[in-house]
Amino acid sequence: MSRPTKEARKVSIMTQALHLFSREGFYATTMPLIARGIGMSVGNLYNYFPSKESLAKELILYIAELLGDEIRAINESPLSTRDKIDAIVAMYFRIAQEQPQTIEYFLRVYLSNREVFRNGCEGMLCVSPFVTELMIFFEEGVRAQELRNQDFFSAFGLFMGYLGGMVFLQGENILPHGLDEYRASISENIYHALKTH
Amino acid sequence: MSRPTKEARKVSIMTQALHLFSREGFYATTMPLIARGIGMSVGNLYNYFPSKESLAKELILYIAELLGDEIRAINESPLSTRDKIDAIVAMYFRIAQEQPQTIEYFLRVYLSNREVFRNGCEGMLCVSPFVTELMIFFEEGVRAQELRNQDFFSAFGLFMGYLGGMVFLQGENILPHGLDEYRASISENIYHALKTH
Amino acid sequence: MSRPTKEARKVSIMTQALHLFSREGFYATTMPLIARGIGMSVGNLYNYFPSKESLAKELILYIAELLGDEIRAINESPLSTRDKIDAIVAMYFRIAQEQPQTIEYFLRVYLSNREVFRNGCEGMLCVSPFVTELMIFFEEGVRAQELRNQDFFSAFGLFMGYLGGMVFLQGENILPHGLDEYRASISENIYHALKTH
Amino acid sequence: MSRPTKEARKVSIMTQALHLFSREGFYATTMPLIARGIGMSVGNLYNYFPSKESLAKELILYIAELLGDEIRAINESPLSTRDKIDAIVAMYFRIAQEQPQTIEYFLRVYLSNREVFRNGCEGMLCVSPFVTELMIFFEEGVRAQELRNQDFFSAFGLFMGYLGGMVFLQGENILPHGLDEYRASISENIYHALKTH
């Protein structure tokens, strides 16, 4: 049986770290815990990532690119702005369901432990692939006169805060229904919030 | 000079802990640090709170009550639902500015370190005073036919996610303008999102 | 039985550290080793010294003062320069015999691990009490016309290198006789090296 | 292009190790660091030297032979004892300047980390080529009635301690002048110390 490649090992570390970080938090997740989870020695972990922080930073970059790619695909589709909102909400919830660690990591590790990302991820540096695409979405909606022209961050906060909030509530088992059943009303709310009168 | 009462001592511990937790995070704040900040010994801290976690839990309860009281006052006022939205947004931003620890604690300690609150604050247990008042606000708006009748959590996620997101962005120095300049557009967005057509 | 005072504890840590550092070297001496040697927990060590390095620095300061005091006493005595040389050699060897750790620490920890002392002990900062007294000795000898007037460091290197070298050789069990039997010849050699012709 | 011989590989390892050990110290120099510096794998290093310690021991042997050869050449020259002292001092300082690693290794690795050389280099075992030549120098000086007849180690300690001390002071940037400017006075001091009256 051939040994897994170096790249495969790196992926398995990142997968395990994503899992633990998102569930237990950055500080409660220890390097020995990550190592044990994939049957690797602690020392060897450091052959792949020079520090716990660097591991966390690679993860957020990976996630931002993943989300950025998803939104880009939607931006490039021929949908109306109204339907793009639908598509973004659906995409976000689909990821939250299929690979919940991804969104949880974003919410509970990246947004919460800013000191960890201070060096190397200043401002939106590590999430720019994703923010950029949302900005494009918004500006195209404005140009198409489907959305009101307002400060981007007012729209951005609405989008991300709202979606993040819903996923958070679901993660806490607070929602009486599944995420999917909220999709329509959330899209509608966002659309009404942003659309031209 | 009379010795401070037990209750006063407890308040001063909580004030100091709130300050440190919100600024440094739960894990980077040590018990000796809290004690030193108020000229008390570590040992004595444990006469008031049986553990670091219990201190964190009492804090979120306190904050939930504070925010709950603020919203109750708005609920009990004779304003229209539209103006109540304005008032809630203004109140939230005012607190974020006047006592930023409060909102920061909510966003960066309570929402972020779920593992800390796992036992004892399941679901919305520790924030119910505040959630309850928002629920009342929403139901009255529906009854007055100013707001569409939808699942409460869809509205709740919008409200809290949006406001929390904006305060977060400001905390990261990402917003091009001050929070106050977003007040009007945010209220408007929320109102359009939730109002009857 | 009353507990030892904080100062006494600190002395016992320093004593034990001096012992181990001088015998095993700075790096081969671990904090757990120091702690175990005096029946104290590792954690508590850090209530007395903020780091292993700071412990090493306090030790060299202590030693430099001890040696400085000894030489000062000789400087202040009414002896001739010739006899002062005798006295300094005798004193150095006496300390090397009675508390060998002291001299060994100077030779094998302070002089050898300069990187440890880089911050806070630059140049001769941490050994100045001792160097200063030797400088006084030398200058008084020159003024009394018993010693040739030459660059101080040429004399200093002779003195310290020679004495240190002999103690080193003894520590390695290389000397065929005890240190004391070299005292006369060493004093004589030093005197002849430095005296006016 | 022919592959380097086994011997050539060994020399390149030793050169690199000497360089790093003398500059960074024994403990701060890691085996991977040595390997990387010469484009060799860690594993292969162990085909040439069974351990880090053995590498350090081979180095001191090499240096002792190098210094021994230098002194032998001086011993075999027709100079007077007085001039041989001059020549030895000059040689030592020349090496300290041309290949400082050599002397630094002797002072800061061999003399300083005795625990490393405890097994295998007891006493003068690993530096005997060099000590032997100095012994010959001294005995010939005595026989020629230029030097007083005293215990060899008293003279040895003077020579090595003094020269080592001066190089050390220079390494610490403590000397107000360059080493060369001390050459004459040092030779003179040594000669006066040892010569017949």
Add this chain to the structure above:
DNA sequence: GATGAATGAGCTTTCATTCAT
């Protein structure tokens, strides 16, 4: 001979918590 991923013991340091006073 050569590679370098892998090991695992051990390092310095931290900190919630306890308890004798």
Add this chain to the structure above:
DNA sequence: AATGAATGAAAGCTCATTCAT
């Protein structure tokens, strides 16, 4: 109630050495 010295488990990280390839 109050103190703060003491504990000890555990953290992040390092590195000499091994061994399958």
